Amino acid sequence: MILPDETLRALIGYCLHRAQASTNLRFKTALAAHGLRRTTFSCLSLIIENPGLKQGQLGEALAIERPNLVKIVEDLTCAGLIRRETSKTDSRAYALYPTDEGTARFTEAMVTLRMVDTVVTEGLNAAEVAALRSALEKVEKNASRISEAAD
């Protein structure tokens, strides 16, 4: 028995929530197989792409508050996936670098995630997936722009 939720479906915000909740479960399972969570995975990705970056920059890029980064960075460090060096120009800050194991782990996880991505976009052609990505980025910018205005 299926209950109607037409009213909620009219809201893009609700559709976004449902789609994200659904895909998030898949990504979570896929990442867990590699000993990663969504947050540790995305931080690891950014550190690989921007070796030497500081925690503050990491948090800004991923929209993660600084206090919440502490455990994420600690988990990645303890797992041997990144290493921290005190910055030579500013001894308050840490520069974050991937280890070889971190890079390898990320590459493996990425293969799995690309497969998940392929499956969840089944039934959409390349142009439709591109349009979806573009629309999502516009929505994200619109919502964060409002956020700035409200500050």
Place this chain on the structure above:
Amino acid sequence: MILPDETLRALIGYCLHRAQASTNLRFKTALAAHGLRRTTFSCLSLIIENPGLKQGQLGEALAIERPNLVKIVEDLTCAGLIRRETSKTDSRAYALYPTDEGTARFTEAMVTLRMVDTVVTEGLNAAEVAALRSALEKVEKNASRISEAAD
């Protein structure tokens, strides 16, 4: 200074997460102004659309585990937005109905949310919004279908 996150942006799952996180903040603020949270709001909507439904059906329709519904239903009841009646055909179950105040509150909140929805979809024409909604529902179904297969 903007750090590249091209690798992550290639994943629809990541774009979905970022867009949802961004819009969710807006919806959260909008709902708080009406004394509601995302969960209480969507439950209230479903109860209005399907008066007399049971908690179990509510949870199934909204993908909320039963234990997690207890507080949501309690909050809505204490706020005077819904009422619970023991089902006449099954005294284990409660039938949930909206109160007049609940219906009124929902209508008010919906006006605000539609405005938020309009703003976050700025720059997308009607066809693009429709395509976005359609793509999101396909992705949601694909991901939950995999979920069923994994059970």
Place this chain on the structure above:
DNA sequence: TATTGTTATACTCTATAACTATA
């Protein structure tokens, strides 16, 4: 024996205030 709702519990993510050590 199965189901409805409940309790207890735990984990993740998120958010804010206050602290420390450097700049």
Place this chain on the structure above:
DNA sequence: TATAGTTATAGAGTATAACAATA
């Protein structure tokens, strides 16, 4: 005084196991 990272804490959402009452 401002900034980088930290600690402490709290709230919201989500997940599972075990229980009582009822079917």
